[in-house]
Structures are given as structure tokens and as C-alpha cells.
Amino acid sequence: MAQHQIRTVQCLSPSGLHRMAYKEWGDPKNPRVLVCVHGVTRVSDDFDNMATALCDRYRVVCPDVVGRGRSDRLQNPQHYQVPQYVSDMVTLLARLDAESVHWFGTSMGGLIGMGLASxxxxxxxxxxLNDVGPALNPAALARIGDYVGKDVRFATFDEAARYIRDISLPFGPHSEEEWRKLAADALKQDSDGKWILHYDPGLAVPIKATTPEMMQHAEAMLWMAYDAISCPTLLVRGAQSDLLTPEVAHAMTARGPKARLVEIPGVGHAPTFLREDQIAIVREFLLQ
Known part of the structure; x- marks a missing residue:
């Protein structure tokens, strides 16, 4: 695997300062920068394979969004929301001295990318945009919200890995080695030696506080943001996704940046881009 470095940048929330960690691959002087941002309970390590495959052409930067992985936790969990994440990414780009970037975002990472691109x-x-859009299926959000914030602890790695696999089955078929990597990236050991999830359970606080009226308002704002995007946009959808419906995906091809749509068969929410056939979809779009 290609060499990478782990760095941090100091960011600001209404409650104070926090550090955001990021993995950086490739030549740090390369003006071609690709930023890859993970989903709500995942981490920067999800992009190890993609970064390895593309770091000969890009300086690839993969942050741990605040509250996840190697990054700090926020003092006030109510700030675990997209505007805070967009603000943190602006700070990151200033640190990178990147005047322009290409952006790959899975689920939450795509919403952050939409916010910034708009x-x-x-x-x-x-x-x-990897399996995400301005309108998200409430039933799928409820499924994800059901496990976000659960303070689960496991005596062994194998037990914890089975849990990660169970909640991640919509990712589609993976080898045993791939499942173990997906688990290892999302787990850590606490001071008692128990295996726990590598994110702040406080992520659930704003999710649980969301009302149907707030969801309607957020969806309207996200469509406004999407319609304001003018850069070339690729929308990848897991063909069995319960989060991004076919109707919303096709609407996204007809308005705003009129995204080019690619569906990946046999996969739900969301494609992991661990494999070369999926990475090739991104490579072709970004480098064409």
C-alpha cells in the first residue's frame, strides 16, 4: 500500500476549538487535490484502497469528520450537523492551500460536498455523490438512526466485527478480508480492553432531536443547494439502496448540475469503493 501521512488541523465550533485529523496520500505539492469524505459512522480509512489507486494522479486527502476516528469530539453534540462539517472542510482546504478540489463523498460526506459545492x-x-441526494428516505434514516449512538461494547474483536457486518449488510457482498477491514477501521479498544465503535455516541443527539417539520425544511434547503451546484457531478447509486430512491436519483439527473447517474447492481446503501471495478467508475469520471 502507498505511503500516507496522518495530520491534524484546528477548527472552530460555537463551543470552542477542536482538531480534525486527516490522512494524506501522494505528493503534497501536487495541485490536483481529491478530498474523500466518509459516511455518518465511518472513518477516513474507508478510502485506503481508493487513495492508493489514485495518489499517482492526485494529492488525496481523507479527513475523519469531527466526532469520528482520530478527530476530537465536539463539546456540544448539537453541533454535529452539516454546516459545522462544511466549515471544518473550508478550514482544511485553507491548511492544504488548495485553490480547487475534486470531491468524493459517501452519504454524509456527499451532503457536505453538496453544501460546499453550492x-x-x-x-x-x-x-x-455516493448514494446520497437532497431527499432521503425516512425509513432508511430511521434504520441508520437506530444504531447510531448505541453504546455497544464487545469482549472480542470477532464479536464486534460480526456486529459491524450485520449493520453493514447493505454495503453488498464482500470477502472475509474486506469485512474484517471494514470492521477494524470502525472499531477501537477502550481502557478496559473492550471493543467499541470509533465515533462519539453524541452523534445521535441532533438526529434524535429532528422533527418531521425539521426534515421537510432540511430537504427544501438541500434541494436549493443542489440546484445551485454548477460543477460536473457524478451520482453513484447502489441499485438496492433504501436511502436514495430511484425517483430522487432520476430527479437529480434533470435539475441542478444534471448529475450523470451510475447504478451498481447488488449493492444497497452504500457502495464501499474497496474494489477496482467501483474505483474505476470514479477514476473515469474525474480524469476524463
Whole structure:
């Protein structure tokens, strides 16, 4: 696997300062920057294979969104929301001295990318949205919300890995080695030697506080953001996704940046891009 470095950048929330960690691959002087951002309970290590495959062409930067992985936890969990994450990414791009970037975002990482790409004078020149859009199926959100914030602890890694596999089955078929990597990336040991999830359970606080009225307002705002995007956009959908419906995906091809849609058969929410056939979809779009 290609060499990478782990760095941190100091960011600001209304409650104070926090550090955001990021993995960096490739030549740090390469002006071609690809930022890859993970889903709500995942981490930067999800992109190890993609970064290895693309770091000959890009400086690949994969942050741990605050509250996950190697990054700090927020003092006030109510701030675990997209506007805070977009603000943190602006700080990260300033640290990188990146005037323009290509963006790959899975689920939550795609929402962050949409928020950033919609802004006037945005640095995002190409955008890949992995199984996410402005309108999200409430039943799927409820499924994800059901396990976010659970304070689960396991005596052995194998027991914890089975749990990760069970909640991640919509990712689609993977080898035993791939499942173990997906588990190892999302787990850590606590001071008692128990295996726990590698994120702040406080992520659930704003999710649980969301009302149907708030969801409607958020969806309207996200469509406004999507319609403001002007850069070339690729939308990848797991053909069996319960989060991004076919109707929303096709609407996204007809408005805003009129995303190019690619569906991956046999996969739900969300494609992991661990394998070369999936990585090739991104490579072709970004480098064409």
C-alpha cells in the first residue's frame, strides 16, 4: 500500500476549538487535490484502497469528520450537523492551500460536498455523490438512526466485527478480508480492553432531536443547494439502496448540475469503493 501521512488541523465550533485529523496520500505539492469524505459512522480509512489507486494522479486527502476516528469530539453534540462539517472542510482546504478540489463523498460526506459545492466561488470543480441526494428516505434514516449512538461494547474483536457486518449488510457482498477491514477501521479498544465503535455516541443527539417539520425544511434547503451546484457531478447509486430512491436519483439527473447517474447492481446503501471495478467508475469520471 502507498505511503500516507496522518495530520491534524484546528477548527472552530460555537463551543470552542477542536482538531480534525486527516490522512494524506501522494505528493503534497501536487495541485490536483481529491478530498474523500466518509459516511455518518465511518472513518477516513474507508478510502485506503481508493487513495492508493489514485495518489499517482492526485494529492488525496481523507479527513475523519469531527466526532469520528482520530478527530476530537465536539463539546456540544448539537453541533454535529452539516454546516459545522462544511466549515471544518473550508478550514482544511485553507491548511492544504488548495485553490480547487475534486470531491468524493459517501452519504454524509456527499451532503457536505453538496453544501460546499453550492456556495458562490466554491473550490469544488468535480463532485461525486455516493448514494446520497437532497431527499432521503425516512425509513432508511430511521434504520441508520437506530444504531447510531448505541453504546455497544464487545469482549472480542470477532464479536464486534460480526456486529459491524450485520449493520453493514447493505454495503453488498464482500470477502472475509474486506469485512474484517471494514470492521477494524470502525472499531477501537477502550481502557478496559473492550471493543467499541470509533465515533462519539453524541452523534445521535441532533438526529434524535429532528422533527418531521425539521426534515421537510432540511430537504427544501438541500434541494436549493443542489440546484445551485454548477460543477460536473457524478451520482453513484447502489441499485438496492433504501436511502436514495430511484425517483430522487432520476430527479437529480434533470435539475441542478444534471448529475450523470451510475447504478451498481447488488449493492444497497452504500457502495464501499474497496474494489477496482467501483474505483474505476470514479477514476473515469474525474480524469476524463
Amino acid at each position: 456556495l458562490k466561488d466554491s473550490p469544488v470543480r468535480k463532485l461525486v
